[in-house]
Amino acid sequence: MYNPVDAVLTKIITNYGIDSFTLRYAICLLGSFPLNAILKRIPEKRIGLKCCFIISMSMFYLFGVLNLVSGFRTLFISTMFTYLISRFYRSKFMPHLNFMFVMGHLAINHIHAQFLNEQTQTTVDITSSQMVLAMKLTSFAWSYYDGSCTSESDFKDLTEHQKSRAVRGHPPLLKFLAYAFFYSTLLTGPSFDYADFDSWLNCEMFRDLPESKKPMRRHHPGERRQIPKNGKLALWKVVQGLAWMILSTLGMKHFPVKYVLDKDGFPTRSFIFRIHYLFLLGFIHRFKYYAAWTISEGS
Incomplete structure (x- = not known):
């Protein structure tokens, strides 16, 4: 199937020699900032419109930018399994069964990606997104069980943290898909509980803020938005x-991997040098993940 977004990106990659993986991930990570500026301006009571916007932007990332049709199928299978089993299987074994399926599905895809699928450093792998999704889905199953499948006496025995994360009613499918496919954290996380997402979506978490912290509506004088301004904090995360x-x-550039593979150079160095070189090499290769996580947190 012809993908116009992928065609444009491929042309840019070919003409300018940009790394495909870096360009596509950068678009998804940095593109979330202007998209969030739009999302926060959707009226607070238009929950359905917010959910549709979130899902549509995630589909644009998966189908348009990343060209991951099979990746969407992978995420959708786990998402729908959790939604259906939590909706219709009211049992104390529900969270355990959900955990086994979600983690088993993730393990199968990891094995396939590691041994059966030919990949390079520029290959976009959906298992990173699936790991984030697995944390969301397993936490949702437990939270829903705590809030809806336990007796009142058992609910009182829960910790305060469990009570604050408990989901008292099963969410509509549209809202659940928006939770699972939230575009800002779709690729790299961080994961978050459904209770936090629902509170943010309904703007409940901002009700206690003083009115002075809430920005005025540009087209409705005298009214204020519930979501406060956070541009400076987001910018600081981007800078980081x-x-x-x-x-x-x-x-x-200064600690290349190819030096380790040089059989004539690296093995001749001292043991202390090789240990410290490998330590720095591993540490440096984590920087790109720190960059993605930090920008994702900011968005």
């Missing part, structure tokens, strides 16, 4: 993420 990217680029 870009700093990690720069450190990653400079570090890999």
